[in-house]
Amino acid sequence: MKQISSRFSVAVHMLTLIAVSPQACTGDFLAGSVNTNPVIIRKLLGMLKKAGLIEVRAGVGGSTLLRSAAEVTLLDVYRAVESAATEGLFSFHEHPNPACPVGRGIESDLQVEMRAAQAALEDRLAAVTIADMSGKITAADKECWHGANG
Numbered sequence: 452m453k454q455i456s457s458r459f460s461v462a463v464h465m466l467t468l469i470a471v472s473p474q475a476c477t478g479d480f481l482a483g484s485v486n487t488n489p490v491i492i493r494k495l496l497g498m499l500k501k502a503g504l505i506e507v508r509a510g511v512g513g514s515t516l517l518r519s520a521a522e523v524t525l526l527d528v529y530r531a532v533e534s535a536a537t538e539g540l541f542s543f544h545e546h547p548n549p550a551c552p553v554g555r556g557i558e559s560d561l562q563v564e565m566r567a568a569q570a571a572l573e574d575r576l577a578a579v580t581i582a583d584m585s586g587k588i589t590a591a592d593k594e595c596w597h598g599a600n601g
Contacts, residue, residue: 455529455533455540456532456533458495458498458532459528459532459533461485461487461491461492461495462495462498462499462528462531462532463525463581463584464485465484465485465492465495465496465499465514466499466505466516466520466523466528466581466584467584467585467588468480468481468484469481469505469514469516470516470581470585471585471588474513475508475512475513475514475515476513476515477511477512477514478492478493478496480513481496481514495532496514498531498532499528499531499532501531502527502530503517504516504517504518504523504528504531516581519582520581520582521580521581521582522580523580524576524578524579524580524581525580525581525584526573526577528576528581529573529576539565539566540568540569540572541565541568541569543561543562543565
């Protein structure tokens with residue numbers, strides 16, 4: 452099985468921050484929140500821009516969402532930044548022994564199951580939006596603030 456890279460979680464972090472921020476977010480601001488190198492942020496910004504999810508203004512202009520946060524799903528983000536989205540999440544052994552009763556048919560049977568698993572993942576990602584993620588972050592912060600302020 453291929454592993455979904457940290458690009459996905461970082462991109463969700465970035466888009467959630469952009470969604471809750473009252474102003475456009477610069478690459479340096481995003482990098483500070485993610486706690487990573489601005490070069491990584493710029494690469495992801497390029498991928499998200501290419502996918503039509505954000506607008507990036509040069510210099511200190513920052514990034515903004517091109518659609519409402521309620522219209523951007525985690526599946527959109529996954530497809531924008533993960534090669535597994537196009538190549539498939541699972542890798543298969545390509546040359547089982549055709550003389551073996553198990554080897555003869557295992558790959559085709561297993562592919563059916565693994566495609567169903569990938570479809571289930573994609574269905575779940577399609578059901579969650581950046582607005583949903585923003586709401587969870589905001590709710591958690593409000594609870595923390597209320598708890599701290601007594």
